[in-house]
Amino acid sequence: MADREMITIEIDGKSVSIEKDSTILEAAREVSIYIPALCSSELVEPYAACRLCIVEVNDGRKTKLVTSCNYPVRRPIKVNTSSETVLRNRKIILEMMLSRWPNVQLIKDLAKHAGITPPRYQHPAVDLNPNACILCGLCMRICEQGIWENIINFTNRGADRSVQMPYDSEQPHCIGCGACAEICPTGAITMIDDPNQPYDADMVRRAGMRITEEMIRFDKEQCDMRGVGTAHLVEIMDAYDLLPVMNYRFGKHEDSSKISSDVLRTFFTKGKPDGCWLGCTMACAKAIENFELKTGPYKGEKVLVDGPEYETLGGSSNMGIFDPRFVIEYNFYCDTYGLDTISFSTGLAFVMECYEAGILDMEKTGGLEISFGAKDAALELLHQIGRGEGFGLIAGKGIRYMKKYFVENFGADPGFVFDIGMEAKGMEYSEYVTKESLAQQGGYGIALKGAQHDEAWLIFMDMVNKQIPTFEDKAEALHYFPMWRTWFGLCGLCKLPWNDVEPADNAETDEPAKVPGHVQGYCEFFEGVTGKPQTMDSLIGMSEKVYNFQRVFNLKMGFGKREHDAIPYRSAGPVTATEYESRQDRYDTQLREDVGIDPTGMSTIEKVAAMRKYRESQYEHLLDAVYKRRGWTNDGVPTVAKLMELGVDFPDVIELVRKHGG
């Protein structure tokens, strides 16, 4: 984002340069000039209710009184914050406030500062409560603008005006986030009901409020999760050559802008919380209303679609389809049939490449011409999977099944289908190209559940930042992040608020990738619920027990050894000459600089082979380093010593790992 237009104004003789459309109040704070204001907060839109922030503005033509909290600076002006007119008017306002709320400390202090002795008259609606509501409206505005709810609002008029829940009744939508109480300047709102009886509800609320505050302040300029959710990653992944295109062969496409977040934004229902988690202020799950379906059992009906998120969009580019309406329709039907959009799209990308490679034809697919970009055929196959019919019976069983089936029944080259069939441990890859990040290849391959990025997303750290250059560095990242993200699973928490919004001071911390401020917040959250103080290390310790136990479970089920952490070669490098040649400069340079081979005079096939030999050996070295860091044998089995250290050395566990050399 480019720097905005700056305007220089004068406040009480001081010059201040401020972004256009900032308010006078913001400008005054920049140069430490105090203007009293009761209804103003950086967390909500200005409201100009209390009128205390009045100042005198001279725009070169005339002088006028304005409220500084909502007066936008658009041209050079002169501001006087304490002229005789300003002080006289402010004093009258304060005197009226003091007469109504004589015991509210905030009002008393301001009145004293303004030189007001006891007011000259008695207010007919005088409220003697020291924590009286002063009708500033901050609470209802934070609820509406910050939390995206409307639990409380003003009711009645004149002297009867007050803040209430509708019909003065308890609202089930109120989750007790406490934002209204937190922002209230007089303590008029207190939380009285904590049905879950946490150890320290205020500690939990404070940790939550910090995230809420960051979302309100920074989200628009950071990830815009409230606006478009994870869809914003489409254009980013395309820019970094990481968006899977045509079964992960490529990382970008000239048509990717057709399914970018700007396009999806026009479809999304706006300005409402999504309902994924009541009260979550990240609100990143999006919905599309009144979408008319073109195919399938609900053809012609207008439906509500939950999504699409990034993976569903990336899955579409992976099938070579760049049509937002297709994405929305396949999203709807995957949800309706109970299918995962990742497994479906990655599976279809594999089918499409097999079709183009001649392994499949129309006879084998039951008449479907299913090459890359064939959106009608893709939807038809989706419906066949849903109905359990035709070729859908084969495709619906996933890539691991299809690879074997195509080799045994269609004479497919096993080497080729195993190279391009993007699954690990039987689960389809999610939607990132990993060829240029060895650490991420491990992130997918070693993940316990199969090829998912949600244990560790390390591509930027590794490929772009070059922060983890050695095998040991990568192994450390492949220890910390999977353990950290396992912790979210242990506590039933979503990980997105951890790193999809960033605290203001994150850049100044030692390890910004870990977002230490948020890790501290989770420690407080845990302590607030359980009463047990935590540190970053103790949270990781919780996960390490479970993670190792899960690895042992995998072992028991036949998925827990080195051979099961193998990855399809497409995950590590170019399988075909076309892929190599599409990024020839990059690969030739790497052959020269990293592998130590001069590619001059080599055929593309020879270069592909040389690159493969190098990258496959790199992956094996990575496994060695990760297993060592985790306290596992070189075959990927947790050692007895490690399990004893973690306190999960149950007799049947020890017996099992001993059988496998642990």
Next chain:
Amino acid sequence: MIIVNGERLEWSPGKTARDVIKEKNYLFPLLIVRINGKLVPRKKYDSTVIPDKATVDIIHLMSGG
């Protein structure tokens, strides 16, 4: 010549942090920029000029599912 995330990049007088971000096509919003180890605040990307032979780290954080 300057070094940006370990890779060489042409230097020219007046080149700013913003210019490098644009030249590298770094679209990701969660960036941390350091020039010779010194943090550059987000608001100063346009006005911070990079000296020749500088080491520039443009750290991308993580986001997404």
